[in-house]
Amino acid sequence: MALDCQWTSRGAESGSLPAAASAGDHRPDYVIPRDLDDLMQLYFFLLVVLSLSSASVPSMETPMEKAALATMCMLGSLILISHIAARACWKQIETQQIEPLLGAELFERQMNAFRWLGLGIVLLCLTGFGLATATVQSPMLKQSLCFQAVVLLMPGLTITLSTWSAEHYYRSLTGLVEQGLRQHLAGVWLRFRGTMGWLVVPILLLLAMSDLIAGLELHETHTAIITMLGVLIFVPFALPWLIRFLFKTAPVHESAEKWFESIISAAGIRRTSILCWRTDNRAFNAMIVGFIPSFRTLLISDRLMNELPRPQLAMVVLHEVAHLKRFHVPLRMLSIVPAWLLGGLITRMAEGHSWAIAAGSGVSIAMTLVILRLAATRTEFDADLQACNMAVRVSQFVKDVPSTYDEASRAMEEALRRITLESHSARKASWLHPSVSQRIAALKHRTNREESGICEPEPRSDTAQATATLSNVIHST
């Protein structure tokens, strides 16, 4: 289970595409530009959900050959257009018709628009051209949910990969990356494995597992029980390993590893491996992957380690520990259950109508987006607050950890400012994160309350209180 964090920030300003190398702009290039920010996560989430749920939406029945041909023509033209856009933009810069920075920004916007419009094109291919129905009814694919999912995800993956490929092509034209087919494929693959990979690969593996179990031809109840057990084993044990494999990692220097270990042990989560998340010193990022002791890993990006002073780094680590200790991921998952129950209810109530499944799925997706936003924002505030509280205790055992709440909140504030220094947009509120100023204000709010003598037992903010109550519900059930 992965916990994403606000520490997601890129080197380049606003993640904008690098301008021409000849422009004398020495801002760092990046490998995974803004791929892990909230908007891109929302895009990946919608892409996967829409692609897979389209199979349950009634659509016209078309022979597989026709549906596939129409889809390929549509996707082929998109691949072509996105690469032409890259070349046209570079030509305009080269002939000095537009400023390099402006050109880079315009191209970035074009690719973003392509991706979001791509969601509509995915629906057009799957339901409009009838690819989804043809896939589900195909005698060859009928037996395998995994293969069906591969075909259903194909249009969305192709669109995303083609925009990444166009962006890489643009960078090769600017001279920022080496030209050549191998480098091109490696660049696109690197972006896939660090972003969509850890969403798509586990889903396909789970479906493959369910295909294998179904192939055993057991009694329906036994099949359901074994599948459930498989999922229960896969999520806590195999998924963290898979994510570690998909992300580029390296061992941490021995002395740093000891320091991180002593922080997380003092904070109460022992037996967690620590790895450096290699981003070529471009991204500020940290997360804890997995939740079972000995099977979980703390990933800290190289740039965080290289550029943040130890007290700030300690606060980033404690923020991640707080997410784990306060069950924020199961809490987020639990919070979306009502959305899907309501969706199911709507589908059942509208049974007999052709729009029943579409309406149910639509309501579920919309509610999921809203609820996840509320839950994620609240858990972020709570993790900040808990990290500051933990720092006070941890500092008694570990060097370079802020020893008072004030010092801890200041270190947290400085860390937040530092990682968003080059990216104004990263400071704003987004789908899963409150803005940096809201987070700092929430930390200061607690200090002010203490100074004015309004002290309560922790957690003190309304947000944290609400989260704690929900946490207790999990504990007691």
Ligand SMILES: [Zn+2]
């Ligand atoms: Zn967080």
